[in-house]
Structures are given as C-alpha cells and as structure tokens.
Amino acid sequence: MNTSEINSILKQLTSVPALSGYESRLHETLNTLWKPYLDEISISRVGSYHALRLGQASQPRPRLLLTAHMDTIGLMVSGIQDGFLRLTEIGGIDARLLPGQLVTVHGKQLIPAVIVQPPPFLLPKEYQSNPVPLQYLWADCGLSAEKVNQQIHIGDIVTFDQPFIELDNDLVSSPGLDNRASLTAITVCIQELAQRQPLWDSWFVASVQEEETQVGALTSAFQIQPNLAIVVDVTFANGPGSPPHKTFPLGKGITLGWGATVHPYLYQSFKDLADQLEIPYKPEPMPRRSGTDADSLQTVAHGIPTMVIGIPLRYMHSAVEIISLKDIQRTARLLTEFIARLEVDYLDKIKWDETN
Amino acid sequence: MGRNQLNLTLPAFGAPQIRLLEKLSNAQAVSGDEGEVRKIVLENIRPNVDEARIDALGNVLAIKRGSANTRVKVMIAAHMDEVGLMLTSEEDKEEGYYRFEVIGGIDPRVLAGKRVKFAHQDKFGVIGSKPIHLTSADERKNLLGIDSLRIDCASANNKIKVGERATFATEFMRTGDQLRGKALDDRLGVAILIELLKHPFPHLDILAAFTVQEEVGLRGAQVAAYALDPQVALVLDCTPAYDLPLEVEDPDHPIENARYNTKLRKGPAIYLADRETLSDPRWIAHLVQTAETMHIPYQFRQPGGGGTDAGSIHLQRSGIPSISVSTPARYIHTPAAIASFTDWKNTFHLVYSALNRLNADVFNQER
Numbered sequence: 001m002n003t004s005e006i007n008s009i010l011k012q013l014t015s016v017p018a019l020s021g022y023e024s025r026l027h028e029t030l031n032t033l034w035k036p037y038l039d040e041i042s043i044s045r046v047g048s049y050h051a052l053r054l055g056q057a058s059q060p061r062p063r064l065l066l067t068a069h070m071d072t073i074g075l076m077v078s079g080i081q082d083g084f085l086r087l088t089e090i091g092g093i094d095a096r097l098l099p100g101q102l103v104t105v106h107g108k109q110l111i112p113a114v115i116v117q118p119p120p121f122l123l124p125k126e127y128q129s130n131p132v133p134l135q136y137l138w139a140d141c142g143l144s145a146e147k148v149n150q151q152i153h154i155g156d157i158v159t160f161d162q163p164f165i166e167l168d169n170d171l172v173s174s175p176g177l178d179n180r181a182s183l184t185a186i187t188v189c190i191q192e193l194a195q196r197q198p199l200w201d202s203w204f205v206a207s208v209q210e211e212e213t214q215v216g217a218l219t220s221a222f223q224i225q226p227n228l229a230i231v232v233d234v235t236f237a238n239g240p241g242s243p244p245h246k247t248f249p250l251g252k253g254i255t256l257g258w259g260a261t262v263h264p265y266l267y268q269s270f271k272d273l274a275d276q277l278e279i280p281y282k283p284e285p286m287p288r289r290s291g292t293d294a295d296s297l298q299t300v301a302h303g304i305p306t307m308v309i310g311i312p313l314r315y316m317h318s319a320v321e322i323i324s325l326k327d328i329q330r331t332a333r334l335l336t337e338f339i340a341r342l343e344v345d346y347l348d349k350i351k352w353d354e355t356n
Numbered sequence: 357m358g359r360n361q362l363n364l365t366l367p368a369f370g371a372p373q374i375r376l377l378e379k380l381s382n383a384q385a386v387s388g389d390e391g392e393v394r395k396i397v398l399e400n401i402r403p404n405v406d407e408a409r410i411d412a413l414g415n416v417l418a419i420k421r422g423s424a425n426t427r428v429k430v431m432i433a434a435h436m437d438e439v440g441l442m443l444t445s446e447e448d449k450e451e452g453y454y455r456f457e458v459i460g461g462i463d464p465r466v467l468a469g470k471r472v473k474f475a476h477q478d479k480f481g482v483i484g485s486k487p488i489h490l491t492s493a494d495e496r497k498n499l500l501g502i503d504s505l506r507i508d509c510a511s512a513n514n515k516i517k518v519g520e521r522a523t524f525a526t527e528f529m530r531t532g533d534q535l536r537g538k539a540l541d542d543r544l545g546v547a548i549l550i551e552l553l554k555h556p557f558p559h560l561d562i563l564a565a566f567t568v569q570e571e572v573g574l575r576g577a578q579v580a581a582y583a584l585d586p587q588v589a590l591v592l593d594c595t596p597a598y599d600l601p602l603e604v605e606d607p608d609h610p611i612e613n614a615r616y617n618t619k620l621r622k623g624p625a626i627y628l629a630d631r632e633t634l635s636d637p638r639w640i641a642h643l644v645q646t647a648e649t650m651h652i653p654y655q656f657r658q659p660g661g662g663g664t665d666a667g668s669i670h671l672q673r674s675g676i677p678s679i680s681v682s683t684p685a686r687y688i689h690t691p692a693a694i695a696s697f698t699d700w701k702n703t704f705h706l707v708y709s710a711l712n713r714l715n716a717d718v719f720n721q722e723r
Binding site for chain 2: 081082084092093094095096097098099100101102111112114116117118119121122123124129130131132136138140141142143144147162165167168169171173236238239240241242243246247250291314315316317318319320322
C-alpha cells in the first residue's frame with residue numbers, strides 16, 4: 001500500500017479520540033477498516049476489539065495474535081471551581097507541555113477549552129517562575145460558571161484538540177499517533193493479507209488500556225490463547241532534547257525488540273525476514289521490560305512466545321507527536337510477509353538450544 | 357441626559373464583524389512583519405476614508421473628515437502586530453531543527469508541546485521535548501527554557517531560513533459568547549477601528565492609526581501620533597483578564613483574587629493608569645458618562661503595570677490627552693486567548709457612543 005493510502009487510514013484513526021477506558025468509540029472505525037477483510041469480529045469483556053482471519057491449514061490450526069493498543073493518553077476533569085476545571089492525567093503526561101494546549105472537554109456536548117497556567121501572583125511562590133504542576137493548572141472553556149456546571153461533570157474526559165497535519169518527506173504530526181500508528185500498520189497488514197492465504201489462524205486485536213494497566217492485552221491473550229504473539233507499539237525517535245543513545249532515527253526504519261520480553265527464536269525469524277525483504281531495522285535493546293503490552297501478555301496462562309516491533313515516534317505523549325508513514329509501511333510489510341509465510345510447523349522449530 | 361435624549365441608535369455588530377475578526381486573528385503579523393494585517397485593513401477601510409497611507413515604519417494612517425465647520429481631531433489607534441517567534445540559528449539543516457527567540461512578552465512555559473506556523477507560507481513546525489518516559493521526576497521540575505527548545509520542521513526545507521517569523525498555529529474559533537484565537541491582542545481593537553470608520557462623525561476628524569511594533573515598545577504609535585498631530589487620542593487595545601480563582605491553601609479562610617486586572621464579561625475596560633500613561637481625567641469622565649447614559653457595562657482596568665500605544669502617543673509633540681479602552685481577554689500572549697463577544701461588542705458601542713458625544717468642550721475644561 002502506498003504512503004498516501006496509509007496517510008488516509010492514519011488520519012481516520014487519529015480523528016477519533018479514544019482515551020484509555022473510553023476506547024469503544026473506535027469500534028465503528030475498526031468495523032469500517034477491518035471487518036470487510038476478516039471472518040469474525042467480537043469485542044472482549046473489557047472492550048478490546050478482536051478480529052479473526054481463518055487460516056488455510058487443517059484443524060487444529062495454530063493461532064497467531066497480532067496486537068496494538070488502541071487507547072491514547074489524555075486528561076480527565078477532576079474538579080470544578082468558579083467555571084474553571086481541574087484536570088488529572090490518563091497515561092503519562094509531562095505537565096510542562098500543557099499550558100496553552102487546546103483541548104476538547106467531553107461533557108454533555110463537546111466543549112472546546114484551553115489549558116492554562118494561572119498568572120504568577122495566583123500561584124504558590126515556588127511555582128511563580130518554575131514549571132507549574134498539573135494540580136495548579138486549569139482548563140478554561142470560556143463559559144460562565146453556571147453553564148459549566150450544567151454541561152460538565154467530574155470524570156468527563158478531556159482530549160487534545162490539534163488537527164492532523166502532513167509535513168514534508170512522508171512525515172505527519174498529530175496527537176494520538178501513539179498508538180494509532182501501530183493500529184494503522186496492522187490495518188494495512190489485514191488489508192494486504194486479503195490477497196494472501198496464510199496457513200495459521202490470525203487474530204488481530206486492538207487492545208484497551210495499555211497506557212494504564214494493560215488489562216486489554218492481558219485478557220485478550222488469555223481468551224485467544226495464541227501460540228505466538230506479536231506486539232506493535234511506537235518507540236522513541238530521535239529529536240531535539242532526546243538522548244541519541246536511547247532513540248532511533250525517524251523515518252529510517254523500524255525496531256525489533258530484543259530482551260527478556262522477546263522470544264529469541266522469534267527475534268531471529270523477524271531479523272532474517274527483514275534482511276531478506278531489505279526492510280531497514282535496528283535492534284532495540286529492552287534490558288528489563290519492553291514498556292509495551294508484551295510485558296503483560298508474555299506471561300498469560302502457560303506463557304506465550306512474544307515479539308515486539310517498534311515504530312519510531314518523536315515527542316511521544318505530546319500533542320505534537322511526529323511519525324514517518326514510511327516506517328508504518330515497513331512495519332506493515334514485515335507483518336504481512338511474516339504472517340503469509342508462517343509455516344504450519346513453525347512452532348516445532350521454536351525450541352530452546354538445550355533441548356535440541 | 358437619558359438614552360432617548362441622546363437619540364443615538366447603536367449600530368449592529370455581529371456575524372460580519374466576527375468574520376472579519378476571524379480573518380484578522382488567523383493572519384500572521386509578528387512585530388516588524390505586519391503586512392498580512394495591513395492588507396486586510398486597507399481593503400476594508402479604503403471605501404470609508406478620505407485618505408489612507410502607509411508610513412515609513414509600516415503604520416496605516418487613515419483620515420476620515422467630518423462635515424461640520426468646527427471639528428475635533430481625534431486619533432484612534434489599534435496595533436496590528438502580535439507576539440511571535442523568529443528563527444535565529446540553524447542547528448541541523450537536514451533534520452530541520454532551529455533555535456529561536458520570542459518577539460514580545462511570551463512566557464517560555466507556554467512554548468513546549470505546541471505547533472507553530474511560519475508566516476506567509478503553509479509550513480508548520482513543532483516545539484517538542486524529551487518524552488516523559490525518558491525524563492526523571494526531578495528533571496520535570498526544570499524549566500523548558502528557550503535555550504533548550506527547538507523549532508522542529510522535521511525535514512530540510514529551502515523555504516525555511518533563519519529570520520523567518522512564526523506564530524502559534526491556532527485557528528480562530530467562536531462558540532457561544534466565547535471568542536478564541538492566537539492574536540485577539542489586538543485584532544479585537546483593529547476590527548473595532550475598521551468598524552468605526554464605516555460610520556460618519558460630522559463633528560470629528562477621525563485620524564485612524566493601525567500601528568506596528570506595539571509589542572516591542574510602542575514604536576509605531578510614536579511616529580503615527582507625530583504625523584497625525586491630533587488634539588486628543590484614544591487607544592483600542594486588549595488587556596489581560598486575570599480573573600482566575602486564587603489558590604487557596606486554607607479552604608476555611610478563602611481569600612479573594614484582588615489582582616484580576618479585568619474580569620471577563622464585565623464590559624470594556626477603561627484605563628485609569630498603567631506603567632506608561634496616566635489617562636486624561638476628562639477622557640475618563642467622558643467615557644464613564646457615556647457608558648452610564650447609554651447603559652453600556654464597563655469596568656476600570658485595575659491601575660498598575662502594562663502599557664498601550666497611549667504610552668508613546670501622549671508624549672508626542674506638545675502633548676496629547678490620551679486614554680485607552682480595552683476588550684478584556686484571558687491568556688493573551690499564549691497560543692490561545694479567550695475573550696467575550698459581548699465585551700467586544702460593548703467596547704465598540706462604548707467608543708462609538710463616546711465619539712458621537714465628543715466635542716471641543718469636553719477638553720476645554722482644565723484637567
């Protein structure tokens with residue numbers, strides 16, 4: 001699929017704000033993008049979106065799980081005073097990025113607002129010229145206190161209000177690219193697999209609440225009981241202020257996770273395939289945990305051999321995230337080829353050296 | 357004198373004016389580069405004035421003469437420029453990273469995480485920072501200062517060069533009574549001045565100055581006042597409303613926020629004194645009487661800091677009795693200011709009515 005088609009899928013997916021715990025509003029979009037290409041759709045008890053593409057091999061067929069989380073970070077109304085809103089975060093947010101941020105409050109209707117830092121004289125002394133913590137910031141809807149009380153309640157969610165834009169060189173910027181970029185890669189993979197005949201059953205899952213408890217991936221893995229799992233998530237791209245040794249170049253290729261979360265045989269398979277397809281990649285060392293759904297998913301039931309694929313994203317968890325459509329395209333291609341080429345006896349090859 | 361005795365009908369002010377404000381607020385006119393707003397101003401005033409010219413600094417100076425034999429020469433000023441950013445050094449041409457400086461008073465704490473748009477081209481940049489995952493809690497207590505931030509254009513681009521100006525990429529929006537935009541300071545004033553020029557004031561010569569470089573030291577107004585040589589001057593600006601709740605440490609003993617400067621939805625703000633100007637008391641009395649006669653709400657801007665073009669106008673030539681009237685707005689000089697349509701409309705109606713009532717007698721008494 002070319003990058004302009006990928007662009008339009010990504011734009012569609014980022015246009016729906018679905019914070020952790022409020023992902024169901026994305027189900028309809030996934031119905032449009034996924035359903036026509038798949039055999040079975042269901043929603044898990046906690047709201048994850050499950051889709052099955054039946055394989056060609058005879059029963060019992062091995063099962064592959066390919067998953068990306070569909071939730072995004074955001075904020076929630078935690079208090080109301082004189083028409084001004086206090087906020088708390090959903091997912092990790094650096095409060096230093098918030099003053100001046102346009103947001104939408106999901107009250108009785110959608111209400112535009114802006115997050116503001118009070119003038120210094122209204123703040124405790126220690127914050128007058130220093131970063132102001134979230135507990136002292138307000139969201140202002142520009143409405144009277146009376147109207148705010150009618151329209152907005154504690155617990156209403158607050159999403160970044162910043163339209164998707166295209167930059168040069170197949171780069172785009174939008175809030176929520178973490179993790180709609182990975183969902184886009186899976187969407188492209190699903191659509192391209194329509195032309196292929198994979199042997200395995202492929203379960204595609206858009207998981208909920210990765211940014212909070214990872215309950216989605218954990219429970220979907222239990223329900224599906226896959227023989228293998230692939231987690232796609234964004235990883236850190238280089239950028240001003242970010243340490244080069246902990247980040248990856250933007251638009252120059254994807255990452256293959258390497259560490260305790262990743263099964264070494266699976267890693268080798270992906271590495272070999274990427275080499276063969278001439279897809280640029282870098283190994284991403286994950287010395288302890290991966291920081292993705294893979295951490296929860298790997299230890300479900302009897303344990304699942306798991307792979308982590310990363311798409312470099314600049315300014316993660318901000319309203320100015322930037323990603324490369326080319327890297328999404330590369331991820332999709334690698335996933336498609338892996339699934340299409342998966343041999344029916346692949347599992348037999350996943351053995352520890354010591355047992356060979 | 358009651359409203360009927362004044363026999364003054366207030367002109368309509370609504371959707372067409374909001375459309376003009378939208379155009380003005382989305383235009384990019386950082387101090388020193390006011391061309392986009394100048395163009396909109398000239399297009400809109402040309403049919404309504406006797407003469408209009410652009411002076412050496414870029415001010416638009418326009419004259420609309422009255423028909424009466426004796427007329428008062430009133431200067432009305434509103435600044436066209438806005439705060440913004442300028443690229444000052446190319447850090448990585450291939451990646452498209454630039455160092456920048458702010459133009460005008462922008463708190464550096466509103467920069468990180470924002471999108472900016474370059475003037476006169478459809479190109480964006482972003483100001484990002486290290487992801488939260490890679491920072492420590494201690495690190496997040498440090499200010500993200502201008503020296504540590506970059507404007508990131510994400511690619512090499514031959515059109516983007518050192519010296520380019522940029523503004524926050526905030527589109528104007530109106531919902532209900534709320535007006536929101538990046539440059540309400542002072543496009544609210546510019547739009548009112550454009551509107552005033554549509555109406556005849558037979559007993560006045562209206563000397564309109566759409567000024568440049570207010571945000572970098574009231575510089576345009578200085579030469580505009582010299583050239584126009586008015587008897588008196590009124591400045592239309594936009595002033596902060598700091599009417600936010602006070603952080604209360606002890607909920608049993610709440611304290612009021614007594615330093616609000618102005619309050620949103622409490623009407624146009626009449627200036628008594630700021631850091632640059634002591635308002636002429638005859639102007640103050642005239643505006644207050646007008647507001648009360650016409651039943652237009654008004655408030656006094658709390659005396660204190662800040663300044664408007666009146667600061668340089670009142671010092672010009674042999675002295676010019678001056679005053680400022682502002683539409684209050686919250687969060688000016690940030691990505692998005694919020695103002696009240698009703699306040700804005702009332703500002704127009706107050707100034708319109710005050711000009712109608714203005715005559716030489718007002719200023720013939722001793723101050």
